Amino acid sequence: MFDLALGDSFAWLRSFFEYVSELETSIQLRESQYVMPWVFVLHVISMCMFAGTILMMDLRLLGVGFMQTPFSQVQRRLFPWQMAAMLFSSLTGIALVYGNPMNYVTNIIFWVKMIAMAIAGLNALAFHFITEYTVIDWDTARIPPSGAKLAGALSVILWANVIVAGRLIPYALTWWRTY
């Protein structure tokens, strides 16, 4: 239905993924019958830790959850877990792509996931440098300011997109014929 033409501007990306796919360790990972499924399992577990701690903070930002705890306390408590989970899910995610680069390079859903992750990162930075700067004014407010709500809503939408797209990546191979 859709032929995804990456075009010449992405040729370098394709050759990079091709180069990785020919590395000895990439081939070994791809051919291992048991390692890959367990990397998937670890990726899901780290996702639970990451999405769980991010989404709960977002609910607090939206003013719909954990309102009896000041925002700064929720944030401080969850931050180290969010960072550890981000590291853990990045490492397992990189291992998945490393073992099977050609499954991903022309996979539109994979790139949707990557772009959503990048925007979610920018959203978190923007919140940190703009809205969180004034946290002392709204830390215990019954209704968080619109900047906080916006950051929370964008975060939920973007990370939901990342999770859903992540699960749909293997289906892209059957839904669209990619070259």
Added chain:
Amino acid sequence: MEQIFIDIASWPVSRAINESSWIFAFVQALHLLSLGFLAGALLMVDLRLMGGGFSNQPTAVVARDARPWLIGSMIAMVLTGVPQFISLATKEYESPYFRWKMLMLLIALIFTFTIRRRVAYAPEGRFGGGIGKVVALVSIGLWTSVAINGRLIGFFS
């Protein structure tokens, strides 16, 4: 017993889900998204039970705030889990991981709504910090094993 699973898999709705190229995929994706919320609602309380931050808040306050999200995400898990089960009932019947998942799920649910609930809602200081830590680790361990077996159903069966 096996016949029940064969019957379920042959329901028109089961076959419709199974034969659609996208319904099953999106149900799976929403199951995973619900899992993110469930993990969060569980972790908020388990991390508090393990000690450290939130120390200005009694565990019971955090548990009460987490409750609607815990129950809501559990309902979402069931609503997105049942369609997957009925469409693959005969395959699930043979999968050891499905059986493990259901067993661990049963234990996790019982633990969550009895022991964990009691400890989380107890007045502060009623149970020592050691008990809280053990309950939190058991909770995380039980729910992690549910998730692991769930993921493995799709790989080896």
